[in-house]
Amino acid sequence: MNKHHVSMSVNGDPVEILCETQQTLLDCLRDELYLTGTKEGCSTGDCGACSVTLNGRLVCSCLVLGVEANGCDIQTIEGIGSEESLHPLQKTFLEEAALQCGVCTPGFIVAAKALLDEKPDPSEEEIRYWLAGNLCRCTGYDKIIKAVIKAAKIMREENEQRTNRRA
């Protein structure tokens, strides 16, 4: 079987892997790099559980071939926050009980962060449309939306404090 040599940046770290043509970026992240935070749901781009960013753009990693990611910058859930210092989205998801089984959560956090990085103060409607490609079968979405709104506020305040400190 032909294997392709793929070099990419994952959460800022340069990585090199060998993959087969049919292996998706999701397969590569989970099975070659053991980054299992990114979840496999439907594998057809409907559920958003496998959301990552590719060169800053939110995508379903199940709909990208590993070999397509050659030379690209990939950000996954593993690059967001740490056990010692959670990202505001991770904190508010816990506070608002925005997760139950947790399978969709990494996808939601990655997708919500992509939105807030681009648009710090989205309306509730904008958040709902942006996250329409992430499915959750437990929470009924309201708690997730609340958590994102709350995280957005915290992130704006943190950003303001940083700007003030600089000034």
Add this chain to the structure above:
Amino acid sequence: MHQMNFASPKTVSGAIKLLAEYRGKSKVLAGGTDLLVQLRMGKIQPKVIIDIKNIKEANQITIEKNGVRIGAAVSGAVVGECDHIKSNWPGVVEALELIGSTQIQGRASLGGNLCNGSPAADSVPALIANEAICRIAGPNGKRDIKVQNFVKSPGKTILKRDEMLTSIFLPNRPVKSSSAYLRLIPRTEMDIAVVGAAAFLTLDENNKCLDAVVCLGAVAPKATVVKTAKRILVGNKINNESLTSLVMACENTCDPINDARGTVAYRTKVAGVLARRAVQIAHTRILEKGNL
């Protein structure tokens, strides 16, 4: 598991050479949002996947003298961020942006939507209404054909096995013109059109219709222009009388399938309603431009 190669040529001629070499056993990859699903379901088993995203002309937007050229693999998100396209071809952008989620928008392309050949493809009626032109590359060079003539039947296009779609050209529109696209789905987001309707409209100085194209999606084996729409609307004001005639013409054009998503009668009825509203939106957009 069958052996599948991958190629990422940097030039159109490189891609054409591969297409010829694999004699129909290849698949061209743009955004992959349809292709990867078909691969996974085992619907297709190509010997090679040819990624065209590293070919410059297939992955860039170029503003030309007579219009804008959108590479076949440019993603919906990138097109949606182009203000020039948004303001001049609003119907095309709103149709393209209706496809899938934010994640899908990050990859899915106009070229892929067209080459997939679905009767329900959202962007196709809007492209046809705006008289868009496909640029096709093959072993003997380039040829241009109207988007309207590109899809033959569900899943089938006029592309020969050693040809590829490189870009889609949107010709400049007259000043007093605009476009719109509407679709009906059972949910508010993330679904396949039960009916789609695109309208393009030009008005004269008295706000009478000077030119019109209405194109319907998902009500026939391929996107279908309502032939009588031009005759009904041109020379008239866009009012209840002309729109009522248009609705009837749309209903008469429909030849839909009956399925769980909608019956023949329902799709036919909705086609008329959506076409009417799309024309009204295009009309309003032109009048709003006049107030600037």
